Amino acid sequence: MxxxxxxxxxxxxxxxxxxxxxxxxxxxxxxxxxxxxxxxxGWVSLGLMVLAAAICYGAALAMDRWPxxxxxxxxxxxxxxxxxxxxxxxxxxxxxxxxxxxxxLQGVGYCVDVYRGTIxxxxxxxxxxxxLSFFPQMEQGPIGKYDTLSRELxxxxxxxxxxxxxxxxxxxxxxxxxxxVADRLAVPVAALKDCYGPGFALLTVLYTLRLYADFTGGMDxxxxxxxxxxxxxxxNFDRPFLSKSVAEYWRRWHITLGRWMKEYIFYPLCxxxxxxxxxxxxxxxxxxxxxxxxxYIASGITWLATGLWHGVTPNFLLWxxxxxxxxxxxxxxxxxxxxxxxxxxWKGKRWYATFEMARTFFLMNxxxxxxxxxxxxxxxxxxxxxxxxxxxxxxxxxxGDWWILxxxxxxxxxxxxxxxxxxxxxPDAKWAGVAVMVVAVLVFGCYGPGYDAGSFIYAGF
Amino acid sequence: xxxxxxxxRFPPHFGENVLPHxxxxxxxxxxxxxxxxxxxNNLQPRVIDELGGMTMDELMDILEALRPDVDFDREEHLVxxxxxDSFDIVSIVAELDGVLGVRVGAEELVPENFNSxxxxxxxxxxLRG
Numbered sequence: 096m097x098x099x100x101x102x103x104x105x106x107x108x109x110x111x112x113x114x115x116x117x118x119x120x121x122x123x124x125x126x127x128x129x130x131x132x133x134x135x136x137g138w139v140s141l142g143l144m145v146l147a148a149a150i151c152y153g154a155a156l157a158m159d160r161w162p163x164x165x166x167x168x169x170x171x172x173x174x175x176x177x178x179x180x181x182x183x184x185x186x187x188x189x190x191x192x193x194x195x196x197x198x199x200l201q202g203v204g205y206c207v208d209v210y211r212g213t214i215x216x217x218x219x220x221x222x223x224x225x226x227l228s229f230f231p232q233m234e235q236g237p238i239g240k241y242d243t244l245s246r247e248l249x250x251x252x253x254x255x256x257x258x259x260x261x262x263x264x265x266x267x268x269x270x271x272x273x274x275x276v277a278d279r280l281a282v283p284v285a286a287l288k289d290c291y292g293p294g295f296a297l298l299t300v301l302y303t304l305r306l307y308a309d310f311t312g313g314m315d316x317x318x319x320x321x322x323x324x325x326x327x328x329x330x331n332f333d334r335p336f337l338s339k340s341v342a343e344y345w346r347r348w349h350i351t352l353g354r355w356m357k358e359y360i361f362y363p364l365c366x367x368x369x370x371x372x373x374x375x376x377x378x379x380x381x382x383x384x385x386x387x388x389x390x391y392i393a394s395g396i397t398w399l400a401t402g403l404w405h406g407v408t409p410n411f412l413l414w415x416x417x418x419x420x421x422x423x424x425x426x427x428x429x430x431x432x433x434x435x436x437x438x439x440x441w442k443g444k445r446w447y448a449t450f451e452m453a454r455t456f457f458l459m460n461x462x463x464x465x466x467x468x469x470x471x472x473x474x475x476x477x478x479x480x481x482x483x484x485x486x487x488x489x490x491x492x493x494x495g496d497w498w499i500l501x502x503x504x505x506x507x508x509x510x511x512x513x514x515x516x517x518x519x520x521x522p523d524a525k526w527a528g529v530a531v532m533v534v535a536v537l538v539f540g541c542y543g544p545g546y547d548a549g550s551f552i553y554a555g556f
Numbered sequence: 557x558x559x560x561x562x563x564x565r566f567p568p569h570f571g572e573n574v575l576p577h578x579x580x581x582x583x584x585x586x587x588x589x590x591x592x593x594x595x596x597n598n599l600q601p602r603v604i605d606e607l608g609g610m611t612m613d614e615l616m617d618i619l620e621a622l623r624p625d626v627d628f629d630r631e632e633h634l635v636x637x638x639x640x641d642s643f644d645i646v647s648i649v650a651e652l653d654g655v656l657g658v659r660v661g662a663e664e665l666v667p668e669n670f671n672s673x674x675x676x677x678x679x680x681x682x683l684r685g
Binding site: 211358 | 646663665
């Protein structure tokens with residue numbers, strides 16, 4: 096959607112009309128645009144979105160009418176996850192109906208919140224439809240919660256030139272990351288997919304950079320577009336490469352998915368009767384060590400679910416288990432680390448923090464590379480090959496492309512690191528920066544024949 | 557601090573057991589127990605009451621055993637400041653169930669209930685009815 100040639104024109108038209116309308120008409124216009132974009136993606140995409148919205152809307156009203164009826168909630172969950180499972184098996188990876196993995200989670204979260212009594216069911220069908228289908232979050236989220244998102248979507252936004260310009264600037268930044276950096280990196284990543292040894296090591300680094308630029312670029316477009324409409328969506332990233340551990344990485348990367356998994360899978364599992372009983376029994380038999388058994392089992396199930404959300408091929412299950420293993424190993428070794436740091440006093444030193452960030456970066460590169468190999472044995476072979484010597488093939492980019500990539504990547508990380516300082520620049524300086532971004536996208540962007548700029552990596556999950 | 561933490565059976569003589577920071581005042585809470593409130597420090601008063609044989613000190617013991625590096629007497633933004641993460645929260649819930657017999661539902665696992673020891677005690681009191 097963001098990457099269609101017609102999107103800037105359509106979005107410009109929307110902005111021109113939107114702020115002249117009263118609240119109800121603003122909501123109607125947004126809903127109309129959302130349905131239009133889903134319909135452009137295909138009748139299957141639109142039909143599934145309408146079906147999911149009807150299921151969640153109806154189930155929530157029923158739970159509001161008959162509180163505590165677990166059967167309604169379970170039916171709703173079964174229907175939604177069956178839809179998701181059906182799509183996973185019927186459509187090839189990367190060709191799923193648009194947004195289904197995201198709006199289904201959003202709808203399920205809404206239904207569970209109504210069941211728990213933390214929110215009331217939405218009576219307005221069109222209001223609920225807008226909550227589920229709001230077009231900036233169509234392709235890659237963020238996965239919103241009803242209490243905050245519905246307030247933002249209630250309409251009645253007045254034109255604020257600062258909000259609109261901040262939103263448009265953020266969109267320009269997103270287009271830069273996606274079209275100049277991410278799509279340019281797709282070429283060497285494709286060239287390195289069959290490599291072992293140093294070629295595989297380089298692949299892991301380039302793929303991580305590509306994924307970061309692609310996903311955060313898409314998020315900047317989504318959050319920028321929403322902000323230009325006076326609507327604040329939730330941030331999905333918080334400088335993940337500053338993470339010092341795998342657990343911290345997952346608090347900074349795809350934040351809304353991590354929150355969803357925590358609130359609707361991890362926590363309910365931990366407080367479920369079977370796991371609490373297991374915890375009590377383990378405490379009696381194993382003492383202190385048994386206390387954490389039920390938490391670790393819940394963690395394992397949550398990571399399996401996270402892996403399955405990304406894909407149903409075995410590599411995603413391995414991906415989930417690898418992440419889980421590193422998080423749990425860190426937990427178990429925490430007392431040992433604490434004693435070590437007390438003895439040597441390295442914690443808090445800048446060089447040690449840099450070491451921790453570099454360690455986490457390279458570890459996550461290796462884990463993320465699992466996405467690329469549907470056969471886990473192939474992935475394990477590649478990992479083992481890291482100790483062998485090998486050659487790196489022709490990567491398909493010229494010297495100019497590598498310079499653009501180097502500058503683009505430096506700009507990407509530099510801007511993230513200096514975010515606060517950039518926000519304090521004068522408006523003229525900010526607009527100069529946006530103009531540079533737009534020119535860079537037009538001149539150096541990877542679009543047109545020979546490029547697959549029309550898709551995002553995460554939109555395929 | 558006197559042995560036994562902040563609980564005293566009888567009010568001490570004036571001037572004894574003075575805390576190192578700021579002034580303090582002794583407030584009678586019940587006929588033979590007192591509650592210590594430190595005016596200038598940010599110590600949260602420990603609620604010395606009995607709830608079916610359970611006191612807040614038992615809760616504090618659980619918290620301090622799980623995270624001995626955290627000052628649960630002072631901290632009031634445990635979740636918001638990232639001091640407690642989701643593992644800590646579910647470990648606390650498991651301990652509340654295993655040791656104190658208090659069952660916490662998933663809808664109660666919100667930051668407001670875990671931001672401070674006082675908030676957690678209020679949750680326990682509410683769930684114990």
